[in-house]
Structures are given as C-alpha cells and as structure tokens.
Amino acid sequence: MLTKIHLLLASIMLATVYTTTTMAASCCGGGSASSLILPKMGQQMIDLSLDLESYDGFWNSDAIHVEDPPGSKLQQTRINLGAGYRLSSNWQASVVLPYVWNDNQYAGFETNTNGFGDAVASIWYEAFDEITCVYKVNSIADLKPSIYYGLSMTLPTGVSPYDDVTNSFDITGRGFYRLDASLLLDKTVFPWNATFQYSYGVYLERPVNREYGNYVEPYDKNLGDRSLLMLSFGYSDQTENLGTITYTLAYSELEEKAGEIEGQIDPTGGLEKKSLAFTVALANFDKDWIYKLTYNKATDGKNFPATEILSLGVSHVFF
Amino acid sequence: MFFSRLLILVSVLLLNGCDNLNPSSEDLRADVVPGSDGVQVGQKAIDFTLSDTLFVDVNLSTEYPLGDGVVLYFTMWCPICDSHMNYMRHHIVANYPNIRFYFIDYVTGSISASRQAQQANGYTDFDVLVDTNHAIQDLYNATMGTVIVIDSTGIIKMNEDFKDGSKLLSVLSVL
Numbered sequence: 253m254l255t256k257i258h259l260l261l262a263s264i265m266l267a268t269v270y271t272t273t274t275m276a277a278s279c280c281g282g283g284s285a286s287s288l289i290l291p292k293m294g295q296q297m298i299d300l301s302l303d304l305e306s307y308d309g310f311w312n313s314d315a316i317h318v319e320d321p322p323g324s325k326l327q328q329t330r331i332n333l334g335a336g337y338r339l340s341s342n343w344q345a346s347v348v349l350p351y352v353w354n355d356n357q358y359a360g361f362e363t364n365t366n367g368f369g370d371a372v373a374s375i376w377y378e379a380f381d382e383i384t385c386v387y388k389v390n391s392i393a394d395l396k397p398s399i400y401y402g403l404s405m406t407l408p409t410g411v412s413p414y415d416d417v418t419n420s421f422d423i424t425g426r427g428f429y430r431l432d433a434s435l436l437l438d439k440t441v442f443p444w445n446a447t448f449q450y451s452y453g454v455y456l457e458r459p460v461n462r463e464y465g466n467y468v469e470p471y472d473k474n475l476g477d478r479s480l481l482m483l484s485f486g487y488s489d490q491t492e493n494l495g496t497i498t499y500t501l502a503y504s505e506l507e508e509k510a511g512e513i514e515g516q517i518d519p520t521g522g523l524e525k526k527s528l529a530f531t532v533a534l535a536n537f538d539k540d541w542i543y544k545l546t547y548n549k550a551t552d553g554k555n556f557p558a559t560e561i562l563s564l565g566v567s568h569v570f571f
Numbered sequence: 572m573f574f575s576r577l578l579i580l581v582s583v584l585l586l587n588g589c590d591n592l593n594p595s596s597e598d599l600r601a602d603v604v605p606g607s608d609g610v611q612v613g614q615k616a617i618d619f620t621l622s623d624t625l626f627v628d629v630n631l632s633t634e635y636p637l638g639d640g641v642v643l644y645f646t647m648w649c650p651i652c653d654s655h656m657n658y659m660r661h662h663i664v665a666n667y668p669n670i671r672f673y674f675i676d677y678v679t680g681s682i683s684a685s686r687q688a689q690q691a692n693g694y695t696d697f698d699v700l701v702d703t704n705h706a707i708q709d710l711y712n713a714t715m716g717t718v719i720v721i722d723s724t725g726i727i728k729m730n731e732d733f734k735d736g737s738k739l740l741s742v743l744s745v746l
Contacts (some may be wrong), residue, residue, distance in 0.1 A: 310650040312692075313657060321648050321679045321688040358647070360680020360703055408591035413732070415590055419714035420647070427591040459596030463732040464714045467599040473734075518735035519662075520654040555650045 288346040289376060289400065289436070290336035292383065294569040297336035299348075301544070301565030304329055308560065311553040315524075323359030326557075328352060330369060332565075342378045347371065352410065352424040363421040367411045370425040374404040385440035395439070402434035406453075414460050428475055429456040445486040445500075453478040455511070476509030476522055493537060500531040524554040542567040605726075610711045612730055616721045619707050621675070621700040624686040629673070629700055635721050638669040639746045643719040644733065645708060646699075647678045648688045655716055655733040656694060663736060667743050674699045677708040722746055 290297045307326035309319045320326065334348035350369035356362065379399040386394045410425015411417060432453035439446050457474035461467060484502035491497055503526075510521035529548040535541065546563040550556070603611045610617060618632040635641045644659065646652040656674065664672050676699055679685040685701040702708055711719060711730065720729040720742050729742045 310653070312650065312653045318648075318653065318693075319691050321676075321691075322684045323680070324678070358678040358680065359684050361647075361678040361705055410591075412591050414594065419708075420716070425591065427594075458591075458594045461595055461597055461599055462590075464712075464717070466712050466731065467601070468731045469600070470596045470598050472596075513735045513737070516735065516737065520651075520658050520733070520735055523650075555654055557650060 288334045288336040288348060288374070290338055290344045290346065291569055292378065292398075293571055294336070295338050296570040297334075297346075297567060299332070299334040299336070299565065299567045301332045301334075301563055302329070303332065303561055303563045305559055305561045307557045310557040311524075311555070313555050315552065315554045317558060321358060323357075325355075325357040327355045329355070339375075342381070343375065344378070345373070345375045347373050349409070354421055354424065356421045363419070365411075365422045365424075367422075367424045369410040371407045371409045372404050373407065374402055376400050376402040384438075385442065387442045389441060394441075397437040397439040400434070400436040400438070402432075402436065402451075404432040404434065404451075404453075406430040406432070413464055414462050416462070416465050418465055420464065426475065428458060430454065430475075430478065431456070432478070443488045445484075445488070445498075447482070447484045447486075449480070449482040451478075451480040453480075457512075471514050473511065473513050475511040478506070478508045480507075481505045491534070495537055496535040496539070498531075498533045498535070500529075500533070502529040502531070503527070504529070522554070523556045524552075525550055525556045526552040527559075540569045540571060542569075610727065610730060612727050614727055615725050616719075616727050617710060619710070621702060621707060622682055623673075624676075624682055624689050624699045624701060626682060629698070631721070632725060634671050635725055636723055638671055638723065639667070640670055640720060640722040640728070640743075642670055642672045642739070642743070643675055643700075643711075643713075643721070644673070645675045645677060645713040645715065645717040647715045648676070648692055649715060651716055653692060655718075655736070656692075656697070658736050659739075660694075660697075663740060663743070670743060670746070672697065675702050675707060675713075676700070677702040677705040677713075680704075720746070 305328045332350045336346040349371045352369040353366040412427025434451040437448045455475040461470040482504040486500035488498045506525040527550045531546040533544045544565040548561040620630040676685045
C-alpha cells in the first residue's frame with residue numbers, strides 16, 4: 253500500500269510538470285502542444301487544459317525588450333486535449349491535440365481567428381521496473397532516479413503561413429513535422445521532488461509554394477534544430493481529506509537555431525526563450541484526479557515575444 | 572476508448588487536414604498580362620499615397636522614377652519583422668543608395684502611434700509609411716514580412732515574404 257502511495261505521489265509531481273503546455277506565439281506560429289506522461293501504474297490517462305497566453309512586447313535579436321505598439325492587446329487561448337495509453341509495463345504512448353484561438357487587437361487592426369494547432373504524438377520508455385521514490389536516503393542506491401526516454405513527433409495539423417490564409421494572424425501552427433528525442437530524470441525523496449528534462453528536436457524539410465495565401469516560386473525550407481532544457485523542483489503536502497497538494501517551480505531554456513532556405517542558412521531565423529513556471533496541483537485521495545494551475549512567465553529571450561501563460565488543467569488516470 | 576477516439580481524430584486531420592501534412596512543390600502561380608495594372612510580379616503597381624510618420628505624403632508613382640526603384644516592407648513591429656528590418660539595415664540598404672526603402676506600418680492605425688512604435692523599435696533612420704486603415708495591405712495582399720520591389724518604370728519585380736533576404740538581394744541586383 254505504501255508503495256502504491258509512493259508511486260502515485262511521484263506520478264502527480266511528474267504530471268504537474270509534464271502535462272502543461274507552454275509553447276505558443278501566434279505571429280511566430282504557435283499552438284504547439286507538449287506530451288503527456290502516464291503514471292507507472294496507470295493504464296490510461298486523459299488530460300484537458302486551458303492556456304491563456306498574453307503577449308507583452310518581445311525580445312529582438314539583440315535580446316533587447318521592445319514594447320508592442322500603443323493600444324495593442326495580443327492573446328492566444330488554447331484548449332489541449334490529450335490522452336495517454338500504456339502499451340506494456342515499460343512503454344506508453346500519448347497524443348495531444350490543441351485547439352487555438354488568436355485574438356490580436358491593435359489600434360488600427362483587429363482579428364479573431366481559430367483552428368487546430370499542431371498535434372504531438374509521443375512514445376516513452378520507462379527505464380526502471382521498480383519505483384525509485386523514497387522517504388529517506390539510506391544508501392547510494394536510494395538516489396537512483398526514474399529515467400524516461402521519449403520520442404515525439406509534432407504533426408503540422410495547425411494552420412501555417414503556407415496554407416490558404418489571409419494574413420499572419422490566422423496562424424495556429426508552424427507547418428513542419430518535427431521529431432524530438434527526450435531524456436527525463438525524475439527523483440522523489442518525500443516530500444521533495446526534482447526533475448530534469450532535455451529534448452532535442454529536428455524539423456523535416458518541406459517544399460513551399462504558397463505564403464500567406466499567395467502562390468510563390470516553389471522553394472525548400474527547413475526550421476533550425478530545437479533544444480529544450482527544463483529543471484523543476486517540487487514539494488508535496490497532504491490535505492485534510494488525505495488528498496495531496498504539490499507546489500512546483502520550473503525553469504526552462506528553449507533554443508531554436510536558424511533555419512535554412514534552399515539549403516542556405518536563414519540569417520534572420522532562430523529564437524531563444526527562458527521562462528519560469530509555478531504550478532499548484534491538487535490530487536484527490538485516490539490520486540486519479542489531478543487539478544493543476546500554472547503560471548508561466550518568459551523572463552528572457554531573443555527573437556521571441558514576452559509572454560505570460562496561465563494554465564488550468566485536469567487529468568484523470570485510469571489505474 | 573478515449574485514446575482510440577483521439578487517435579482517430581488526429582488521423583482524420585492527417586488525412587483531410589491542411590496542406591502542411593502533404594506539402595506541394597508545384598508552381599501554382601497564376602499567369603498575368605505583363606504591364607497590366609495589378610499586384611503580381613510583372614504587373615504595373617497600383618498607385619497609392621500614404622503619409623509617413625512625419626506627416627509627409629508619399630506617392631508611389633512619384634517615388635519610383637526618382638531612382639532605380641522602390642522597396643516596400645510591411646511591418647507589424649513583431650520579432651520576425653524586427654529581424655527582417657534589422658537585416659535590411661545592416662546588409663542591404665547601404666549597398667543600394669539609388670533604391671528608396673519604405674516600411675509600411677499597417678497595424679497602429681494612426682500616424683502618432685506609428686511614430687511611437689517606430690521610435691520604440693529603433694527605426695527612426697527609416698521612412699515609415701502609415702497604412703491607417705490597412706487598405707494598401709489589403710490591396711497588395713500583403714501581411715507581416717511581405718516585401719514588394721517596384722522598378723523605376725513601376726513594374727513589380729517581387730511580391731512575397733522576405734524570408735532570408737536573398738531573393739530581395741537578387742532582385743535588387745538586376746534593377
């Protein structure tokens with residue numbers, strides 16, 4: 253019984269971090285989703301989250317913050333629907349599909365558009381059979397973390413600049429397939445938890461024959477390789493009704509290198525973003541319902557909007 | 572069951588969704604009558620007059636005969652726009668002194684607001700035209716990052732996204 257509780261608590265901490273979508277940016281092509289991770293003992297999981305993202309200027313290529321034009325209010329809202337499924341004792345798969353609303357209001361221009369974002373399909377391998385979470389560290393072996401290896405494919409199901417769109421405000425996706433390889437380390441020594449994730453993604457080159465609804469001379473384009481580093485620390489406490497409340501602070505660094513057009517480096521491409529996120533997650537006694545509230549703020553960047561994201565989410569695990 | 576349904580939904584999107592899932596390299600540009608009035612490459616640019624951020628009216632058909640041509644860049648003061656404009660500043664403009672470069676702001680809605688955005692973004696060394704009701708943006712089917720090159724006779728030589736600037740450079744080199 254104690255083992256099960258250990259595992260469930262650790263899973264909640266993990267779910268707190270890894271079921272929150274944190275990527276967007278409408279003019280830059282947003283609406284991408286992150287992947288889900290199913291608890292070790294879970295057989296299936298569904299996740300629903302609402303992201304409210306607001307923009308407050310941007311960082312230019314020199315990392316200098318620039319204000320948006322006077323009278324502008326730029327927002328993106330996303331609903332992310334996800335499901336995880338256990339394939340075997342160490343393998344699991346998940347799919348996340350976002351739906352995106354872009355609300356862009358300038359003093360002289362206003363648009364409201366919506367559509368599917370880019371979906372993500374993932375498969376994860378859990379490189380551990382026994383739980384690694386402990387109450388007390390008595391030996392070196394107790395420090396062994398849970399290790400996950402993941403592969404994710406971002407599918408360009410969103411509306412991109414290369415679709416039949418009127419202008420850049422219609423975009424809900426980037427228009428490219430991307431394959432990410434991920435390493436995730438997770439360690440819980442109750443009531444504390446720490447996670448480390450590193451992902452490296454490669455876009456697949458594609459032909460382009462249309463830009464924002466206008467047909468152009470066809471050319472080949474690719475976006476730059478993408479890396480994501482994330483660290484998080486969490487603390488859990490028991491509620492009066494024997495539920496669990498978890499507080500998690502996460503730091504992430506995202507970098508996308510310059511892409512290529514016709515095999516030549518695009519000197520105007522590439523981006524960087526650093527962000528901090530704070531999450532409060534509440535789980536019920538059975539640990540099969542998890543409610544999450546996350547505040548994510550971009551703290552620094554290059555070629556990227558300064559964003560704040562408020563996320564509300566609920567996950568249900570079928571054990 | 573839920574997982575299966577979501578997988579089916581994604582599969583349907585894959586099969587019936589947008590063009591990104593199976594992108595085409597086919598050249599689908601429409602044929603145009605050279606020299607006819609329009610906004611496509613090869614057509615005579617439709618004339619317009621816009622005020623710049625210093626309240627000076629700029630008329631397109633008056634500008635292009637004054638040098639080798641005119642470059643119009645549509646900006647909404649965003650990260651991508653800034654990256655393009657910064658590249659033009661450092662790698663293109665100085666090499667083409669007989670070309671007139673204009674940024675067209677189609678989002679701020681007023682000359683005063685456009686001037687503020689121009690100053691905040693650090694482009695007071697450029698001439699910014701203010702498309703207050705985005706009529707010119709609509710007329711030229713332009714959006715963020717669109718660059719239009721018009722030669723000294725008023726013929727459009729380029730009307731597409733800036734991308735990495737190489738197409739703009741190649742077009743300017745033969746004006």
